[in-house]
Amino acid sequence: METVTKAVRDTVGALTGSQTDSKPQQQSAGVAKSKITKNDWILLTGASGFVAGHVLVALLKAGYKVKCTVRSNEKATKIRSLYRQYASALDFVIVKDIAETGAFDEAVKGVTGVIHTASPFVMENTGDNRKTLLEPAIQGTLNILNSIKTYNPDVSRVVVTSSFASVLDLSKGDWVGHTYTERDWNPVTYDEAAFADGAFAYCASKSLAEKAAWNFVKDPSHGNFSLATICPPMVYGPVDTETMSLSALNTSTADIYRLMNGSEKKVPNTLFYAWVDVRDVAMAHVRALEAAPKPNGVEDRFLTTPGVFSYKEICEIIARRFPHLVEAGLTPDPKEADEVPPHYNVDGSKSVLELQLAYKSLETSMVDTVESLLKLEKQEGKAQANVTV
Template sequence: MSAPKDKTILITGASGFVATHVVKAFLERGYQVRGTVRSEQTAVNVRKNFLEYSDRLSFAIVEDIAQPGAFDEAVQGVDGIIHTASPFQFVVVDQEKDLLQPAIRGTTSILQAALGQPQITRIVITSSFAAVANLSKGLWPEHTYVEDDWNPITYEEAKVADGVSAYCASKAFAERAAWDLLEKEKPHFSLATICPPMIYGPVEHHVQDMNKLNTSAADIYRLINGSTQEVPPTGFPAWADVRDVAEAHLRAFEVDQAANERFLITSGSYSYDDVCDVLRTAFPEIKDKIPMGQVGTSQPAVYKVSNQKAKSMLGMEFRSLESSMKDTVKSLLELETRLQ
């Protein structure tokens, strides 16, 4: 394997919460990185985060990843691809048109573009635990999810499902489309997919307004800014730290055995009660803003998510909830001060 400095990695959606950490991981490892962004201004914002690596960071403008040929120019001459970009609609009128098809096309278009680039060795796709979980089973406490599990929703069901179910379905169909293309085309490159659940961790991407945080950062910010009076119910009780997710992308690209493998990336289960307990202790200066759970209330039993494959095949170790939440909130408080 040639040295990282001789390899260029395309990282799609480079301005995102997860992607910023992925870009950082590859730059720190020594790679040349080409990030896709939607505009020149976004490229300027991303570059500000990585001034010390400016000689190894470049950009390609891709305004709409779901358009045919969207990545044809961006993939020219790269050695590998980390595909983190995924279409996301907050207001969905038509599940198929607004969610399912854009997610599928966004994934297949980059794979098809890569077919014409024989130097590309591996593509790593950011999938999701949403592509793994069986929502119809609820908390399913007797079950441990592994990489062989798939969200069983059908396309016909997804077209008329509620927004959360349709979004989860879109992640499953996008990932399945990637594996189907691999099976059909037998390409020169290998594939790996990363399936994290809720992703927390420090905010390092460009943020202009605390009201426009990414979803998971906003999820924690509401617990420390006084806007949430009661501990909310935990919707998806499994989590990962964004830095671990980024490291998993790097290792899934580099490790030979990761070829054509799927990885669940998680530190385990959690609840918002756990989070609030950690934060009240770690940040006593804001403890009055942090909601308090009911004393003596036990948490319901929940499914488990196995990270054994990531540990054994990628050599991953995972951060604790305490360290992740401390770093998340520290970054949010610093960002809040900076934007005031």
């Protein structure tokens, strides 16, 4: 279960809420695109999350207007202050509890596309997985789909942020020789997850919520929209130094920071091998939003990953590009790391072929991440005395 716990800690989720007012435009025939067009209003749930924040930037840069759901007015104010140049292209709705019936009824009005990233992220054993994880994840997804069905027939495309946790078969461990693709599913059941530990239940919540979404759209009465799901594994990438603090890093960024702040004296064993850069995940959401739906109910499911990695590789990159961190004892020496054991592989080629993604390399992602964290240290005055940036 240590494997699952580590995987969950580094699989990024999102947060919350906002408002809108535009009409959908028709796409000319002939091009394999959805009915979504630039300048349309798009609903983005959980807009203050790590992944969602990058999705927001990608949408705005692509020319869309974005209605954001967040959990508080404070979060809405913060986002507005960061993107003043897009003031006329931003709107907000407060959604405090995504599992509450009707939570998205107002939010879905006036948009032509929806990107749903909001989902609970709870790893601790709470004693009631159904209440803290399973129902919020499943009902949060069904709530937004039901709201679209009931209150906005103009929505033509919905993209749901799922996870590699919904692909991974935890019972197989490292599953040497297997290559995970979109065709794989986490087979855990609701009853198994209800009384499991928090990490296992989190993985189950992602799988069960995604399955609920696919079952919903298979019903002929579900509405006029098509569905795509994005399944990212460990999501790394640079932090926004204007909004992030070292004391409140998202879990996957904290996973890298521990490899450069002296917390780890030895390269830790890698317990979860698939990864992706957050900027590529964001682009995957936008491209999936714009993509034409598959015919005859074929699932538009995308495993978004360039491949596998190890902590040894990450430490090798840090040692090569930021040698002072190793010399200062802040990054474990990769020369002393254990050999990486055989493990499963992953195949994200469908996302390359159909979404035209060009994945960033592990080195690019890690260099950008470390540089952003060093900048954050400097801003907060926490850089080590013997470390120069």
